Amino acid sequence: MDQYVLVLNCGSSSIKFAIIEAKTGTAPLHGLAENLCTASSRLVFSYQHKEHDVKLPVNTDHQQALVVIAKKLKQFKHLSQKIVAVGHRVVHGGETFTHSSLINDQVKQAIQQTSLMAPLHNPANLAGINSAQTSYPHLPHVAVFDTAFFQTMPKHAYLYALPYELYQQHNIRRYGFHGTSHYFVAHEAANALKKELSACNLITAHLGNGCSIAAVRKGKAIDTSLGFTPLEGLVMGTRCGDIDPSLPTYLIEQLGYSVSEVSELLNKKSGLLGISELSNDCRIIEQQANDGNQQAQLALDMFIYRLVKYIGAYIAVVGPLDALVFTGGIGENSAYVRENTINQLTHLGLQLDPDKNLQMRFGQSGLISHTHSKPIFAIATNEEWVIAKDTIKYAQ
Ligand code: AMP
Numbered sequence: 001m002d003q004y005v006l007v008l009n010c011g012s013s014s015i016k017f018a019i020i021e022a023k024t025g026t027a028p029l030h031g032l033a034e035n036l037c038t039a040s041s042r043l044v045f046s047y048q049h050k051e052h053d054v055k056l057p058v059n060t061d062h063q064q065a066l067v068v069i070a071k072k073l074k075q076f077k078h079l080s081q082k083i084v085a086v087g088h089r090v091v092h093g094g095e096t097f098t099h100s101s102l103i104n105d106q107v108k109q110a111i112q113q114t115s116l117m118a119p120l121h122n123p124a125n126l127a128g129i130n131s132a133q134t135s136y137p138h139l140p141h142v143a144v145f146d147t148a149f150f151q152t153m154p155k156h157a158y159l160y161a162l163p164y165e166l167y168q169q170h171n172i173r174r175y176g177f178h179g180t181s182h183y184f185v186a187h188e189a190a191n192a193l194k195k196e197l198s199a200c201n202l203i204t205a206h207l208g209n210g211c212s213i214a215a216v217r218k219g220k221a222i223d224t225s226l227g228f229t230p231l232e233g234l235v236m237g238t239r240c241g242d243i244d245p246s247l248p249t250y251l252i253e254q255l256g257y258s259v260s261e262v263s264e265l266l267n268k269k270s271g272l273l274g275i276s277e278l279s280n281d282c283r284i285i286e287q288q289a290n291d292g293n294q295q296a297q298l299a300l301d302m303f304i305y306r307l308v309k310y311i312g313a314y315i316a317v318v319g320p321l322d323a324l325v326f327t328g329g330i331g332e333n334s335a336y337v338r339e340n341t342i343n344q345l346t347h348l349g350l351q352l353d354p355d356k357n358l359q360m361r362f363g364q365s366g367l368i369s370h371t372h373s374k375p376i377f378a379i380a381t382n383e384e385w386v387i388a389k390d391t392i393k394y395a396q
Pocket of ligand 1: 207208209210237280281282283284286328329330333334335
């Protein structure tokens with residue numbers, strides 16, 4: 001019998017949900033409750049390509065939204081009857097979770113303890129788990145962690161060169177995020193190469209509004225660009241990525257910024273948005289750059305330059321490279337970003353097939369490299385499917 005999993009991704013003001021068939025990854029129903037706890041809370045979902053738009057009462061919270069979602073899902077009886085488990089995306093698993101976990105009180109307590117390191121995400125994830133357990137008390141609930149894939153990194157890669165006691169006493173280290181996406185595309189690339197993942201050396205670049213890159217040696221993550229929080233590394237939509245660590249102190253001591261203003265600046269006002277002074281949306285920036293806007297062009301140049309540097313660094317550490325993979329909204333869709341990145345890496349054995357690159361569009365996956373090149377793929381990520389498969393695996 002088909003086994004369906006309800007996959008939930010609870011953010012601070014939204015709940016993304018999907019019913020996924022675990023074997024094939026198909027999603028007959030998926031939706032979003034957004035603007036929770038505001039006057040414009042609403043629920044939209046699509047079932048068999050038909051869109052539904054439900055206005056929620058003012059200030060609907062996570063608990064109330066999940067009750068409405070569960071009620072709506074029950075209306076599609078033949079589908080909801082087949083849900084055998086609920087899978088929860090949890091952003092931070094700290095060092096406790098090296099893989100997904102069946103949720104019990106102990107697991108919830110550990111997620112709670114990790115909240116200090118992910119104050120915007122883990123409490124929302126936990127609230128979602130509690131609400132969903134109330135709505136689906138008889139189903140097993142499984143937590144799938146964004147950080148788990150990176151728990152294989154060696155100590156010399158995950159530690160910062162800070163006093164060691166900060167790691168021992170306060171868990172300060174690199175954790176990495178987007179692990180579910182990196183794992184999925186690494187697995188797909190291995191399949192396309194007709195090799196076991198454990199035999200592949202890969203570099204996977206997840207380029208969306210948030211961006212990260214991972215070095216995967218023999219199927220295991222050995223390094224990644226996001227760090228203690230999802231702020232380090234590549235240039236992102238609104239996040240700065242790597243900067244001189246002294247800059248926050250300078251902003252506070254010399255320019256009079258408050259601590260929260262610095263945090264807002266680095267997380268929400270930087271990246272593509274900060275440089276272009278236009279938008280965090282790569283489509284808009286590409287369009288404006290094409291129309292001659294120089295700051296839009298500069299934002300793209302910086303985005304690509306940082307990416308090229310990371311790919312070069314990871315080629316150095318990953319061992320003989322089997323493939324480079326692009327994924328995420330930008331990685332899957334932007335022929336421009338892929339072309340201008342790879343054109344700076346030809347001396348390292350990477351070369352695109354320009355036609356294949358141009359033709360690769362949203363939702364598609366495939367090889368985009370020249371026959372003389374090491375393989376380069378664009379792969380549509382599917383984190384929900386990984387969550388669904390892990391949920392079935394750990395639900396027993
Ligand atoms: P994600 O966070 O993975 O949903 O990705 C969001 C990012 O993908 C945004 O910056 C979008 O502008 C970008 N994106 C989506 N479609 C395209 C496209 N056709 N060309 C360039 N960027 C795109």
